[in-house]
Amino acid sequence: MNRIDAKRRNVVDHRKRQFAEATYKETQYPHRLNFYAIPPTADITLEQFEQWAIDRLRILAELEACSFRNKTPAETAAHMKPLLEKYLPLDSSGNEKFLFAQRQKDHYSHFILRLAFSSTEDLRRRFTRVETMLFRLRFQDEPSRDRSAFVKTLNLDWETVDEDEKKELASELVTTVGFNFGGSRKGSNQVQQVMEEEWCKVDWERVPDLIENRRVVLRKGKAYVPAREQQSMVLSEFTAKLEKALEITSRALPRLDEDDRLTPILNHLSKNFITPDSSYNGSGTSVEGMEISARNIDNLSQHFPMCMAHLHRTLKRDAKLMHFGRLQYTLFLKGIGLNLEECLVFWRSSFNKITDDEFNKKYRYNVRHVYGDVGGDSNRRGGGYSPYSCQKILTEHAPGPGDAHGCPYRHFNMENLAALLQASGVSEKGVLQGVQEDKEKQKFHMACNRVFEHIHKNELKKARDEGIMTPVQLDTIVHPNEYFKRSYLLKNLGKQPQQQPQQQQNSGGGGGDGDVKMDG
Known part of the structure; x- marks a missing residue:
């Protein structure tokens, strides 16, 4: 017997009506610019969902970096142009099908990140600010006739x-x-x-x-x-509408908790707003002609970011590293091109207070596992594990007593951080003050980039003046291995490369950022 009152069966809670399931509606993109007033309804793949969002996040993170570096509007526009062309192109004319694909990606990626960054007030505020910056950049670049036509559609x-x-x-x-x-x-x-x-x-x-x-x-x-x-009014209207839309989105988020496909992706994207994640390519950080061997690591350490330089100094001083320190450092060395045999030589020579037998029992297998030489089938097929990005170092496995891993800009107090920077040759008061401000604002990757630009200021000026490196090659560093590669290239501008040793094997990376076991 049905006990549900027939008169009440079709009653819908008024609070749920605003979040009712959207019906499919074919989206048209008559203009390059978009106020993002209408949510997308067509189907896309999970791969598109994640990749489109990551590409847009790269752009927003770089815009925020330009702001923190106090770049002028003209400098920002020049810096962002090649990055936009690479990750989020949006042409004003061309093949109709091609334009539709660009504008669809722009439309969907905005709404995906809107979901990811509407959960907290801080994320909503930052998202609104950088999205407005992106809209301003495009609005200023739009031909006056197209801009006027777009504004008229806004009513x-x-x-x-x-x-x-x-x-x-x-x-x-x-x-x-x-x-x-x-x-x-x-x-x-x-x-x-x-x-x-x-x-x-x-x-x-x-x-x-x-x-x-x-x-x-x-x-x-x-x-x-x-x-x-009228740009001022259009931007104010864009900001006001986006702020209101984000508030509505935040109230709809609990309904997504049941979707175990999207929630992990959205959580990953929101974490990446601390610093954008960087995909790792095994050959992407190798440098032609550079000698990568166990005996040369000490010399190459001058190009290490602060996190890896601290691990290197600690290892030299103590002849040991704790579990996550060994893991983080081994993956980094693998990423710069150190092959498995040389890596084993490096660790054995570094652990000079233990016997060969103890090293083989406690550590040898772990290094081989990181390289994919032993372990599960999936690990072997992928060539081992990838070096940690800044995002992973910042957000996972916080260091405890006796640990040397992690990010010094996040995990050190300012006194210890200043001492570490001064030991690395960074002593200018203005730079240290800037690092402290970045740390207080939790812009840890910006502090790292600030130090990099100070250390390499002469080489960066030469690279920009002579057009040796493009803005894409000089964008914000978000991976320790990219820091190393860029430092080495800048410090060796115009120099003949050293003779490259015989092609090393097992030096590439693959697979995702995974946790591996390094006992001992």
Whole structure:
């Protein structure tokens, strides 16, 4: 017997209506720019879901890095152009099918990251800020005709100024914003330009920045804004709508907990906002002509990031490292191209206080396992485990007493960090102060990049001035092995490469960032 009241059977909780399942609607992209007001509904693969989000995250993280480095708008635009072309291209003209694919990726990746970064107020605030920066970059780059056509589709609460009103206020418009037309002196040519310009009027509270810079006319509580100054209002509208949308998304997140496919991906993406993750290619950090051998590691350590330099010094001092320190350092050495045989030689010579028998029993198997020489089938097929990225070092396996692994910028107090930096030759007060500010803001990868740029400032200037390295090659470092490669290349600009030893085997990486057992 059915005990459910038939009259109440179809009643839907009003709180769930706003999160009702979306019906499929084919999306059109008539414009390059997007306010992301309509969620996507078409199906995509899990691989697209993750890869599109990662590509967009790279762009947002790099924009945030430009902001923390106090780059000017022009410098930011120049720096971001090749990165956008590589990870998130968005052309204004071309093959229709090609343009659709670009705009679809942009649309979907925004909403995927919106899911990932709406869980906390801090993530929502940061996401809104960098998304607005990205929109501003594109808005400024958009041809004026396409930009005007896009703005008209937004149906913003603006009142267009007609011809009669422009004539009536022409003298005031010229006086107030005359510098926009090439000078402050009034004349017939300027009046004509005022008449040709599209103007709108809005409540003055909406454009405080334009009022402060005297770029608008105020009359009866209304601000008269020329088309070329409407960017400020469009950006404010974009930010306000995104903030509201993120609040709504945060309330919908509990419904995703039941989906065991998406939740791990979204959690991984939100973690990566501490520092963007970096995929590792086994050959991506090798340098042609560089001698990678056990005997040369001490010499190469001058190019190590602080995390690996600290492990190297600790190993030399104590002739031992704890479990996660050995794992982190072994994977890094593997990533720079040290083959299995040389790695075993390196660890045996470093552990100089123990016997051969003790080394073979406690440590030899573990090193071979990291390289994929022994272990499970999946480990062998993948060639072992990949070197840890900055993101993994920052977020997993926090060091305890006696440990030397982890990220010094995160896990050291400022006093110990300053001592470590000074021991590495970084003693300028301004750099140390900047590192402290980055640490307080939890921008640990920015602190590392700040130190890198200080140590290599002369080489970086030469590389940029002579066009030796492109902006893509000089983007923010998010992997210790990339730090090493870039440091070595910069310090050896214009030098003949050393003779490369016979091709080493088992030096490449593969597989994902996995945990492996290193007992002893």
